[in-house]
Amino acid sequence: xxxxxxGVLLVLCGAIFLEGIDVAMLNVALxxxxxxxxxxxxxxxxxxxxxVLGYGGFMLLGGRAADMYGRxxxxxxxxxxxxxxxxxxxxxxxxWMLLLARFVSGVAAAFMTPAGLSIxxxxxxxxxxxxxxxxxxxxxxxxxxxxxLVIGGLLTRIDWRWVFFTPVMLSxxxxxxxxxxxxxxxxxxxxxxxxxxxxxxxxxxxxxxxxYAVVRLEHPGKDWGWTVAxxxxxxxxxxxxxxxxxxxxxxxxxxGILRSGQxxxxxxxxxxxxxxxxxxxxxxxxxxxxxRGWSTLETSLALLATGIDAILAxxxxxxxxxxxxxxxxxxxxxxxxIVAYALFLPLGLDWTYAAMFPSMILLGxxxxxxxxxxxxxATDGIAEDExxxxxxxxxxxxxxxxxxxxSAVTAVSAxxxxxxxxxxxxxxxxxxxxxxxxxxxxxxxxxxxxxxxxTKDAKLASEDAIPAS
Numbered sequence: 011x012x013x014x015x016x017g018v019l020l021v022l023c024g025a026i027f028l029e030g031i032d033v034a035m036l037n038v039a040l041x042x043x044x045x046x047x048x049x050x051x052x053x054x055x056x057x058x059x060x061x062v063l064g065y066g067g068f069m070l071l072g073g074r075a076a077d078m079y080g081r082x083x084x085x086x087x088x089x090x091x092x093x094x095x096x097x098x099x100x101x102x103x104x105x106w107m108l109l110l111a112r113f114v115s116g117v118a119a120a121f122m123t124p125a126g127l128s129i130x131x132x133x134x135x136x137x138x139x140x141x142x143x144x145x146x147x148x149x150x151x152x153x154x155x156x157x158x159l160v161i162g163g164l165l166t167r168i169d170w171r172w173v174f175f176t177p178v179m180l181s182x183x184x185x186x187x188x189x190x191x192x193x194x195x196x197x198x199x200x201x202x203x204x205x206x207x208x209x210x211x212x213x214x215x216x217x218x219x220x221x222y223a224v225v226r227l228e229h230p231g232k233d234w235g236w237t238v239a240x241x242x243x244x245x246x247x248x249x250x251x252x253x254x255x256x257x258x259x260x261x262x263x264x265x266g267i268l269r270s271g272q273x274x275x276x277x278x279x280x281x282x283x284x285x286x287x288x289x290x291x292x293x294x295x296x297x298x299x300x301x302r303g304w305s306t307l308e309t310s311l312a313l314l315a316t317g318i319d320a321i322l323a324x325x326x327x328x329x330x331x332x333x334x335x336x337x338x339x340x341x342x343x344x345x346x347x348i349v350a351y352a353l354f355l356p357l358g359l360d361w362t363y364a365a366m367f368p369s370m371i372l373l374g375x376x377x378x379x380x381x382x383x384x385x386x387x388a389t390d391g392i393a394e395d396e397x398x399x400x401x402x403x404x405x406x407x408x409x410x411x412x413x414x415x416x417s418a419v420t421a422v423s424a425x426x427x428x429x430x431x432x433x434x435x436x437x438x439x440x441x442x443x444x445x446x447x448x449x450x451x452x453x454x455x456x457x458x459x460x461x462x463x464x465t466k467d468a469k470l471a472s473e474d475a476i477p478a479s
Contacts, residue, residue, distance in 0.1 A: 017191045018133060019143050022126045023150035024184045025089065028177055029119050030154020032096065033061070035162030035173040036112075037295070038306055042170040043108070053105040059225045060109045064116025066409045067218035071210055072121035073402015074262050076128050077395055082194040085125040086185065092118035093181035100174030111174075124401035129192065131389050131397045141331060141386060146324040148382030153320025156313065156374070163310035209262035212251035217406070219244030224410065227417035267396060273403070275455055276388035281407040282452035283344065283380060285415025286445035290351060290373070291316075293419050293445075294366075297357065297438050301431060312363060315370035319378035327382050336383040336390075337456060343379030344453040346372050351446040357439055359431055411448075418444045 037058070044054050076084045092115055099111030130147055134140040165172040223240035226233075255261040268274060291313065298304040298312060330339045350372035358365075388404040389397060423441035 014191065015133070015139075017187070019130065019146060021184055021187045021191055022130055023147050024180070024187070025085070025122060025126050026147060026151040027154040028092075028180050028184065029123060030151050031158030031161055032115070032119075032177045034155050034158025035165065035176070036061075038159055038162035038310060039166045039170040039173045041306070042166050046170065047103070047105060047108075049105050049108075053109070057105075057108050057112055059222075060113040061116040061119075062225060062409065062413050063218055063221050064113045064118075065120045066116075066221035066406060066413065067214055068117045068120035069124065069406040069409060070213050070217060070263065070399075070402045073124035073128070073398045073400070073405075075121060076125035076398030076401075080194050081125045081129045081132070081398065082188075082192050084121050085129065085192070086188055088118040088121040088125070089181060089185055089188070092122060093178055093185065096174050096181065097178045100171040100178070102174075120405075123405050124398050127385070127389070127401035127405070128397040131392075131401070132394050136390070138332075142324075142328055144386050144389075145328050145331070145382040148385050149320050149323025149327075149378065152323055152377055152381055153317055156317030156320060159310040159313050160307075163307040166306060206254075206258050206260060206262040208254045209251060209258060212247050212254060213262065216244050216247035216251055219247060221410065221413060224413045224417055227414075227421055263399060264396065267392070267399065267403075270391070272391070273388055273400065275458065276384055277403055277407040278455045279340065279344075279380075279452045280384050280388065280404060281411035281414070282448045282455065283347070283384070284408045284411030285418070286347065286351065286448035286452065287373070287377060287415070288412040289415030289419040289448070290354075290442070290445040292416050293423065293438055293441055294354075296423070301359070301434055301438070312366065313370065315367060316374040316377065318371060318374035319381070322375060322378035323382050327378055330379065331383055331386075336387050340380050340383045340387070341453060341456045343376040343381075343383075344449055344456060346376035346379065347449045348446065348453065350376060351442065351449060355439065355442055355446070357435065357442065359435055415445065415448060418448075 040054055040057070043049065043057070049057075072084070072088075095111045095114040095118065099108055099115070102108045102111060127147070130143050131140065134143045161176070162173055165176060219240045223237050223244060226237040226240065251263075252265065255263055255265050294313065295309055298309045299306070304312070327339065330342075334342075350369040353372070354366070354369045385404065389400045392400040419441040422444055423437040
């Protein structure tokens with residue numbers, strides 16, 4: 011790759027790194043934010059949920075907007091929005107200001123992230139260069155999630171507001187570089203700008219309602235009627251969206267893209283794996299801080315071992331993909347994750363870090379093997395004018411998976427009593443089964459794709475062996 015190509019890739023990697031550390035840093039800073047602003051538990055939970063709603067609710071629309079209105083334009087515009095509202099969050103003096111800042115930041119990320127991914131998939135020709143670029147990009151994203159915990163712990167010790175101000179400074183640097191390096195492809199390469207307002211409204215309503223219902227699953231026994239109503243409304247809106255897209259002469263989402271078994275399996279695996287990874291990380295954070303009394307910084311350093319994926323994803327994973335193929339590498343990563351979760355099941359009140367370390371390092375290795383190749387499989391073979399849509403689908407799966415995993419482990423761990431440390435430990439052990447089950451299901455979904463790929467290869471080989479008549 012040439013110098014400009016590397017420059018474009020580094021800018022886009024900076025953006026996905028920014029998105030990763032932004033989420034991780036905020037999670038670490040929540041207790042300090044509550045202490046200074048006097049937020050209720052519901053408002054504090056809403057600060058996290060607001061981002062999920064914005065991100066998950068607008069991701070599909072954001073992915074398609076990149077295809078229709080220009081990837082560079084969408085990337086730059088929403089990077090500016092992200093910059094502004096992250097800064098406003100740092101100046102917040104009341105809960106509603108944080109809620110607004112996080113919701114709009116989530117919406118900005120929903121437009122910015124698929125635009126960035128589609129710039130990579132359309133700027134690098136399908137083959138070794140694109141694979142290298144995507145794996146480098148995925149490694150940077152993974153590093154953002156891992157390093158964000160440590161960076162957030164350090165910044166929170168100074169002042170939690172720096173958790174918001176640091177992304178502003180990074181955004182400004184990325185914006186300046188992007189204006190110079192990223193070029194918009196000719197307009198003829200994009201589909202016509204026909205507005206599908208009905209499709210946009212219904213799919214956004216569906217995603218918002220379903221995301222809200224998933225978040226509410228954290229407390230299944232509280233106002234369960236609202237949870238059911240949200241799910242029902244979301245499914246109804248989704249059904250209306252499908253009906254509209256079937257009749258629309260210029261649909262927002264071409265439903266035929268979902269006929270790709272490879273794309274569907276990749277998204278299912280991504281949803282389940284993201285749920286397992288973030289659910290496990292959340293449980294470990296609670297276990298170390300609330301049950302063991304570790305500080306924020308100590309907890310961040312304990313989870314740092316999972317950040318090995320940032321090193322391995324762009325170095326080891328490309329070699330394994332070249333030798334074994336994407337599906338086998340993804341499957342291997344998921345198996346490592348399953349082993350990591352299983353090793354953590356006998357969790358005890360007096361566990362040393364040495365007992366936890368094998369799970370941490372295996373989880374980092376598994377993430378390095380699975381995350382990047384999943385990105386490749388989910389976008390491979392998709393037409394150029396639908397790369398933004400494919401990216402939107404993938405990141406919607408990641409976001410909903412993360413929300414589902416967090417809600418599921420929270421609900422299970424809170425189901426029992428926590429009056430004593432032993433009882434709380436029992437809740438953590440029960441909740442640890444959730445990431446394990448989700449990883450197993452992801453491996454099964456990936457294995458089905460591996461079997462189909464092997465069958466297809468065997469069929470093609472047999473056809474090649476038949477002599478021409």
